Structure formats: structure tokens, C-alpha cells
Amino acid sequence: MKVHLTLGEAQGGYIVLFEQRAVSLIELFLAFAKIGCFTFGGGFAMIPLIEQVVVEKKRWLKHEDMIDILAVSQALPGAVAINSATFIGQKVAGGKGAFVATLGVILPSVIIITFIASFFLRMESNLIVSAAFAGVRPAVVALIAVAAYKVFKKSVKDKADAIVVVVTALLAAFSDVHVILLIIIGAALGFVMQKVQPEKIMATIGRKRQSNDIC
Amino acid sequence: MIYVELLITFAKIGLLSFGGGYAMISVARIDVLSNAWLSPSEFVDIIAIAEMTPGPIAVNLATFVGFRTAGFLGGLVATAGVALPSFVLILLVSQLLIKYQSHSARIVIFYGIRLVVTGLIFAAAIFLAQNAVFNSFETGKIIRILLTEPLEVLNLRAILILILALIAQLKFKINPVVIIICSAIAGILLFYVL
Numbered sequence: 547m548k549v550h551l552t553l554g555e556a557q558g559g560y561i562v563l564f565e566q567r568a569v570s571l572i573e574l575f576l577a578f579a580k581i582g583c584f585t586f587g588g589g590f591a592m593i594p595l596i597e598q599v600v601v602e603k604k605r606w607l608k609h610e611d612m613i614d615i616l617a618v619s620q621a622l623p624g625a626v627a628i629n630s631a632t633f634i635g636q637k638v639a640g641g642k643g644a645f646v647a648t649l650g651v652i653l654p655s656v657i658i659i660t661f662i663a664s665f666f667l668r669m670e671s672n673l674i675v676s677a678a679f680a681g682v683r684p685a686v687v688a689l690i691a692v693a694a695y696k697v698f699k700k701s702v703k704d705k706a707d708a709i710v711v712v713v714t715a716l717l718a719a720f721s722d723v724h725v726i727l728l729i730i731i732g733a734a735l736g737f738v739m740q741k742v743q744p745e746k747i748m749a750t751i752g753r754k755r756q757s758n759d760i761c
Numbered sequence: 762m763i764y765v766e767l768l769i770t771f772a773k774i775g776l777l778s779f780g781g782g783y784a785m786i787s788v789a790r791i792d793v794l795s796n797a798w799l800s801p802s803e804f805v806d807i808i809a810i811a812e813m814t815p816g817p818i819a820v821n822l823a824t825f826v827g828f829r830t831a832g833f834l835g836g837l838v839a840t841a842g843v844a845l846p847s848f849v850l851i852l853l854v855s856q857l858l859i860k861y862q863s864h865s866a867r868i869v870i871f872y873g874i875r876l877v878v879t880g881l882i883f884a885a886a887i888f889l890a891q892n893a894v895f896n897s898f899e900t901g902k903i904i905r906i907l908l909t910e911p912l913e914v915l916n917l918r919a920i921l922i923l924i925l926a927l928i929a930q931l932k933f934k935i936n937p938v939v940i941i942i943c944s945a946i947a948g949i950l951l952f953y954v955l
Contacts, residue, residue: 582816584938589817590885594937614871617878618854624775624847625785625819632851637859641852648848652840655816659824660836662810674953679813681948682941683893684919687886688926689937694882701875710873714880719887720900728877736873747872 569606569639571646577604578631578650585651586679587686589619589626594689596630597696606638613697621729627651703746710735763831764838770796771823771842778819785819789826798830819843894919918951 577599585592593616600606607615615637619629628648635647702708714732717723740747770792778785786808793799799807811821820840827839861867891898895914906914922944929935929943 580938584941585815585817586941587812587889590882591889593882598937610875613875613878614858616882617871617874618858619851620878620881621874622847622850622854623778624850625817625843627817628819628844628847629851632848633855636852636855644848644852644855648844651817652820652844655814655820656824656836656840658814658816659810659821660828660833662814663825663828663836674949675813677951677953678945678948680893680919680952681922681944681946683889684916684923685926685940685944687890687893688923688930689940690882690886690889692927692930694879694886697879697882701879707876710876711880711883714877715883715887718881718884725881728881729874732873732875732877733870734873735876736869736871739873740869747869 569604569643571639571642573604574635574639574643575646575650578635578647579654581631582627582651582654585627586682589630590616590690590693591686592627592630593693593697596634597693600634607634609696609700611637613701617729620725703749704743706739706743764835766796767827767831767835767839768842771827771839772845774823775819775843776846785822789822793826798826803829890923894923922947922951 581592581595581599584595593612596612597609601609601612615630615633616626619626619633622629628651631647631651632644635643635645637643639646698708698711702711710732714728718725718728736747774785774789774792778788790804793804794801807822807825808818810825811818814821820843823839823843824836828836831838858867894916895903896916897914903914925947926940926944929940930937
């Protein structure tokens with residue numbers, strides 16, 4: 547396992563020197579193949595897996611980085627899984643990393659679906675498969691709910707923040723307001739909050755600079 | 762040529778669908794049906810399959826349609842098509858964001874966006890719960906039914922799995938992959954064997 551020093555980019559008048567383990571492309575591929583194998587039920591279902599594999603086990607990302615990457619992945623067109631794999635791969639190991647991570651998250655699906663399409667197993671009428679899936683769905687609800695709670699603890703600083711989260715959750719779950727519109731409103735809210743409570747946002751900037759956050 | 766057609770059509774679908782896999786279904790439906798690549802009932806089947814198999818719904822859909830239309834290579838080409846716009850856009854945007862990582866406007870914008878995304882993650886849990894733990898869910902009536910006849914709409918076996926999955930995570934810190942495998946086994950026991 548190689549250890550090398552990375553000279554952080556000089557930004558905002560400071561230079562950061564931090565130690566980082568070189569990430570092998572095979573490791574990156576396998577991590578995302580694992581995420582691709584166990585993501586059931588849409589893009590956000592991969593959050594608990596990204597958190598466990600990429601943040602906790604491999605320590606390639608900080609928790610806050612993950613939230614920002616998810617935000618960008620939601621705001622841009624395309625599948626959230628592909629977007630976030632590309633972004634994380636790029637951040638962890640550059641262009642090659644982006645390619646390898648995206649390939650990893652896609653490949654298990656391609657293999658499984660090709661297999662199903664060749665035999666066209668009627669999954670719906672397969673009672674055992676649908677029973678297994680009926681078991682997986684509530685577990686995924688629990689996984690996402692816990693992930694949401696962890697993200698909530700990191701991103702919410704006061705009551706005003708909490709209200710924004712609750713209103714967004716209700717709008718997204720029970721109305722037809724488009725996700726993109728909500729994200730744009732969120733961006734605008736950032737500026738409003740900076741006007742109203744500048745010290746809150748400034749505290750985030752201070753913390754960000756100390757912890758050498760990238761994205 | 763069919764491969765070029767698949768590549769271009771799925772690249773277009775990838776580029777036009779904002780908001781993840783579920784948004785993609787409605788965009789893809791029009792193209793897939795107008796090209797007669799699948800029949801309407803096959804399209805419904807593949808959505809069910811895409812939801813039941815792991816991985817991004819977009820990839821599952823592209824691979825299936827490509828394979829049925831033009832074989833193995835067709836599946837690969839359609840999948841490459843659906844992934845390509847994301848891949849290129851994210852490469853550009855991520856570089857931009859890394860470049861401006863400590864720009865104050867970026868930090869202010871992301872403070873607000875992060876709160877919205879937190880709400881969206883809760884919404885994803887609520888959205889999935891509607892299918893996972895309720896036998897039927899009508900937003901207008903659900904509160905009244907829950908208060909009068911909760912056993913009519915609540916799926917108790919699913920709620921049991923949900924509670925066990927919560928305990929497994931919060932109390933025993935069990936890995937999500939293990940939880941998913943165990944819940945599939947629990948599903949077979951509770952919904953098939955019993």
C-alpha cells in the first residue's frame with residue numbers, strides 16, 4: 547500500500563499539505579460494484595452503502611462531501627447513482643477514477659439484466675423473488691431513514707434549518723413540485739440566510755477551511 | 762443503424778431526465794414505445810424488473826431495451842448512451858466545484874442546498890414507505906384510515922422487518938449489505954413460507 551503526500555491546491559490564501567493513501571483503481575471499481583449490487587429502489591437507496599463503503603470503511607470522503615456530491619448528482623440530469631459514482635471517482639482518483647467507479651456501479655446491473663432478458667424470467671410471477679423483495683423494501687426504508695437522520699444531524703444548525711428540511715421533505719413526498727425547483731430554492735435560501743444570520747454561515751466557512759474540505 | 766439509434770436515443774433520455782431513475786421512466790416510455798422497441802405491457806414488466814433488481818433503474822431499463830432490440834451489443838450501447846451525458850456533465854461540474862471549493866458564494870449556495878437535500882432524503886424514505894409498509898396509500902385519506910382501521914392499510918410483517926432493520930443499524934451497527942441480505946431472507950420466510 548503506497549503512501550504519498552499530496553500538495554493541496556492553494557486556495558483562499560492558504561496551502562494545505564495532507565497525507566493521502568493512493569487509491570488503486572481496482573479497489574475503486576470493486577467498491578462501486580458492491581454498491582451497484584446492493585442498491586435497491588432508486589438513487590437515494592445507495593446513500594447508506596456509500597456511507598458505509600466510501601466514507602467509513604475506505605475513508606475516501608468526508609460525510610459533508612458526500613452530501614454535497616449527492617446534491618450535485620440530484621441537480622444534474624441522469625441517474626443519481628451514475629452521477630455520484632462519476633463524481634466520487636473523479637474526486638478520489640481523477641478522470642480514470644471517474645470512469646472506473648461509473649463502470650463499477652453499472653456492471654452488476656448490466657450482467658443481471660442481460661441474464662434476465664435472455665431468459666425473460668417473469669419476475670412478477672416468481673413468488674419467491676417478490677417475497678424477498680417485499681422483505682427488502684421495508685429494510686431499505688429503515689436504511690434511508692437512518693441515513694437521513696445522520697445527514698440531518700450534520701447539516702442542521704438551528705430551528706430555521708430544521709424547518710427548511712421538514713418543509714422540503716413534505717413538499718417532495720406529497721406534492722408535484724419538481725426536485726430541481728427545490729434545489730434552486732435551496733441555493734437561493736443560502737443567500738437569504740447569509741443576509742439574515744451571517745454568523746451561522748461564516749462559522750461553516752471557518753470549519754470548512756480547518757478541515758481542508760474539498761467539495 | 763440500430764446501434765447508433767439506441768446510443769443517440771438513450772443519450773437523449775439520459776440528458777433529459779432530471780431527478781433520477783423514476784423521472785427517467787416517463788421520458789423513456791415515449792421513445793421506447795414510439796420506436797416499437799417494446800410493447801406497452803413489456804414496458805410495464807421491465808419497470809417491475811428494474812425495481813426488483815439492484816442498480817440504477819436507468820441502467821436496468823437501457824440494458825433491457827438494448828438487449829431485446831439488438832442483442833448483447835445493443836444492451837451495452839444503450840447503457841453507454843444513458844450513462845454518457847451524466848459522465849461528461851459531472852466531470853465538467855466536479856472540476857469547477859473543486860476549483861471554487863472555498864469560494865464564499867459556493868459555500869453559501871451549498872449551505873441552502875444541503876438542507877434541501879436532507880429533506881429530499883427523508884422524502885425518499887417516505888416515498889418508499891408508501892409502497893413498503895402500506896397495503897394501499899391515498900394521501901388524502903390515509904390519516905383518517907390510520908385512526909379508524911389501521912390494520913386495513915398497514916402491512917404488519919413489513920413493519921416488523923422495518924423495526925428489526927432499525928434496531929440492527931442503530932443498536933448493533935450492522936453493515937447495510939448484511940441487513941439487505943437478511944431482510945430478503947426474512948421476506949421469503951414471512952411472505953412466502955408462512
